[in-house]
Amino acid sequence: MDREAVGYLHSKESFSALDGPGLRFVLFLQGCPLRCLYCHNPDSREFFSGTEVTAGEMLDELLRYRSFLRAGGVTLSGGEPLAQATFCAALLEGLREEGIHTAIDTSGGLPLRLTQKAVDLADLILLDIKDIDPQVCRDLTGVDNRHALETLAHCEETGKSVWIRQVLLPGWTLAPARLGRLADYLKDFGCVEKVELLPFHKHGEFKWAELGMDYQLSAVEPPSEEEVEACRDIFRRRGFSVQ
Ligand code: SF4
Numbered sequence: 085m086d087r088e089a090v091g092y093l094h095s096k097e098s099f100s101a102l103d104g105p106g107l108r109f110v111l112f113l114q115g116c117p118l119r120c121l122y123c124h125n126p127d128s129r130e131f132f133s134g135t136e137v138t139a140g141e142m143l144d145e146l147l148r149y150r151s152f153l154r155a156g157g158v159t160l161s162g163g164e165p166l167a168q169a170t171f172c173a174a175l176l177e178g179l180r181e182e183g184i185h186t187a188i189d190t191s192g193g194l195p196l197r198l199t200q201k202a203v204d205l206a207d208l209i210l211l212d213i214k215d216i217d218p219q220v221c222r223d224l225t226g227v228d229n230r231h232a233l234e235t236l237a238h239c240e241e242t243g244k245s246v247w248i249r250q251v252l253l254p255g256w257t258l259a260p261a262r263l264g265r266l267a268d269y270l271k272d273f274g275c276v277e278k279v280e281l282l283p284f285h286k287h288g289e290f291k292w293a294e295l296g297m298d299y300q301l302s303a304v305e306p307p308s309e310e311e312v313e314a315c316r317d318i319f320r321r322r323g324f325s326v327q
Pocket residue numbers: 116117118119120122123124125126128129162163164191225
């Protein structure tokens with residue numbers, strides 16, 4: 085591994101049960117090229133800020149928790165972790181040599197030619213396609229879904245495990261017809277092991293205010309449990325394991 089590869093960290097979380105199989109050590113990497121309207125970590129978007137660390141230093145720190153990590157693993161999240169693909173690849177290579185399970189939590193918003201090495205070194209990709217309709221995706225996030233779909237196709241070709249993550253935002257992605265289109269599209273991908281539906285929430289709204297940014301979703305309420313369950317059914321009916 086390239087121990088000198090430099091990365092920028094937003095924060096760390098040591099006992100997450102939400103970001104991959106088992107208990108995870110989650111590294112939130114700084115920087116994201118997307119501009120999702122519902123982003124609950126807008127403070128993680130800026131590049132080249134946060135804590136500077138080398139892959140070697142990060143690996144050494146993680147290995148202090150070796151026995152804990154062997155029962156779960158490490159998840160790289162963000163921001164958009166694959167915006168720091170060289171650092172991710174170096175760290176993932178080191179963790180692979182130690183036999184530790186790894187996952188990348190990504191929007192897939194960057195071209196595969198920039199991210200492929202890191203994608204190939206991870207054990208699991210947690211992929212948020214945002215929306216199956218390219219124009220809705222662009223309006224919601226600033227980019228369309230072509231690179232996310234390219235990343236998914238590459239995972240299928242290489243036999244990489246994928247969990248799909250989908251935020252349910254009323255008025256936007258909580259749209260049964262388009263969720264049905266997404267589910268139909270995903271049916272052809274044997275690499276997709278699971279679908280996780282994440283109800284929209286406003287826990288990060290205060291950060292937008294702190295940053296002096298205009299939060300456009302103040303009037304949007306989180307979906308009801310009945311709405312979420314109806315969305316789960318859309319995927320269950322197509323044979324997916326859904327959370
Ligand atoms: S991809 Fe994630 S970090 Fe980036 S803007 Fe969207 S929600 Fe925020």
